[in-house]
Amino acid sequence: MFRDITTLLQDAQGFAMVINSLAEQYKNQKIDKIAGIEARGFIIGAALAYKLGVGFVPIRKAGKLPADTISQSYELEYGTDQLEIHTDAINAGEQVLLVDDLIATGGTAEAAIALIQQLGGVVMACAFVIDLPDLGGSMRLAAKGLSAFSLCQFDGE
Amino acid sequence: MFRDITTLLQDAQGFAMVINSLAEQYKNQKIDKIAGIEARGFIIGAALAYKLGVGFVPIRKAGKLPADTISQSYELEYGTDQLEIHTDAINAGEQVLLVDDLIATGGTAEAAIALIQQLGGVVMACAFVIDLPDLGGSMRLAAKGLSAFSLCQFDGE
Numbered sequence: 001m002f003r004d005i006t007t008l009l010q011d012a013q014g015f016a017m018v019i020n021s022l023a024e025q026y027k028n029q030k031i032d033k034i035a036g037i038e039a040r041g042f043i044i045g046a047a048l049a050y051k052l053g054v055g056f057v058p059i060r061k062a063g064k065l066p067a068d069t070i071s072q073s074y075e076l077e078y079g080t081d082q083l084e085i086h087t088d089a090i091n092a093g094e095q096v097l098l099v100d101d102l103i104a105t106g107g108t109a110e111a112a113i114a115l116i117q118q119l120g121g122v123v124m125a126c127a128f129v130i131d132l133p134d135l136g137g138s139m140r141l142a143a144k145g146l147s148a149f150s151l152c153q154f155d156g157e
Numbered sequence: 158m159f160r161d162i163t164t165l166l167q168d169a170q171g172f173a174m175v176i177n178s179l180a181e182q183y184k185n186q187k188i189d190k191i192a193g194i195e196a197r198g199f200i201i202g203a204a205l206a207y208k209l210g211v212g213f214v215p216i217r218k219a220g221k222l223p224a225d226t227i228s229q230s231y232e233l234e235y236g237t238d239q240l241e242i243h244t245d246a247i248n249a250g251e252q253v254l255l256v257d258d259l260i261a262t263g264g265t266a267e268a269a270i271a272l273i274q275q276l277g278g279v280v281m282a283c284a285f286v287i288d289l290p291d292l293g294g295s296m297r298l299a300a301k302g303l304s305a306f307s308l309c310q311f312d313g314e
Contacts, residue, residue, distance in 0.1 A: 002223045004223045004224065006214075006215060006222070006223075006224070006243060006246070007245070009203075009212060009213045009214075009215075010190060010212040010213060010214050010246055010247075011212050012190075012210055012211050012212045014212070015206060015207065015211075015212050015213055016207065016210060019207050033167060033169075036200075038196055039195055039196045039199060039215075039217070039221070040199075040215075042196060042197075042199040042200050042203065043193075043199045043203040043213060043215065044203070046166075046199065046200040046201070046203045046204045047203045047204050047206070047207035047213075049172060049204070050172065050173065050176050050204035050207060050208060051207060053169055053173060054169050054172075055166065055167040055168050055169045055171070055172050056166045056167060056172055056200060056204075057163075057166075057167050058163060058166075058196075058197075058200065060196070064196070065163070066159045066161045066163075067161065067163070086163060088164070089163070089167055090167075
């Protein structure tokens with residue numbers, strides 16, 4: 001089963017509810033930037049960054065960013081993949097909220113966190129629309145002391 | 158030369174200025190949905206959709222959307238590529254604002270417009286952060302009677 005958020009996002013009220021609910025969670029916290037993971041994390045992360053009045057940083061698949069980057073590989077079910085971030089995207093000490101649409105095993109999120117931390121950024125929390133807790137990703141982040149907030153959870157995947 | 162908007166978007170004031178300036182252009186027009194083209198169009202389009210209180214529809218590269226889609230191919234400098242949209246993304250008669258970060262030759266935008274129109278949507282305008290007018294894309298859209306608005310233009314590319 002594939003959990004897909006596109007039908008939610010194309011509904012004006014649904015999309016606003018997603019962004020407002022995430023913003024409510026973080027409105028009283030210091031955030032310098034939101035980093036979103038390609039590609040659905042761009043949709044959620046950019047709208048949330050606008051709502052919270054902070055900058056948006058894209059974390060992309062290998063070879064997609066035009067300026068100097070650093071890379072981090074992560075494991076897929078079969079093989080590995082890479083994420084990249086611009087080296088000038090985050091300044092040392094900046095508080096970064098990591099955003100993606102969904103957390104499953106957490107491999108992608110962990111790679112993104114490693115990139116932010118390599119640039120000296122502080123990942124203050126991770127936010128998702130959907131968590132599949134049985135796949136263990138949110139527990140992996142919690143074990144590292146990172147808050148993994150999600151708007152909804154689906155068991156038994 | 159590659160015109161890149163990531164340094165603008167990672168700046169809180171720069172990002173807000175981009176979205177607010179685009180929103181100002183369309184605040185008094187009837188828009189049902191914003192369609193954004195993968196991947197940088199997701200960043201601009203989703204934040205603008207949130208600001209304007211409308212739904213967001215992703216137009217993606219081939220094979221990325223999980224439900225039923227229609228496809229449209231378009232020409233690249235060397236070869237062709239494809240864009241896809243979910244068949245349930247747009248209802249007949251809906252007013253759609255197409256958003257991308259940059260318009261050059263306009264091939265990608267034309268493919269996205271064709272997809273929206275195949276679903277019965279009305280492309281009420283196209284919005285970009287950057288136009289490279291010498292490459293002719295905005296004129297191609299204008300020749301079809303479509304408004305192509307951009308926040309900045311760079312000549313001689």
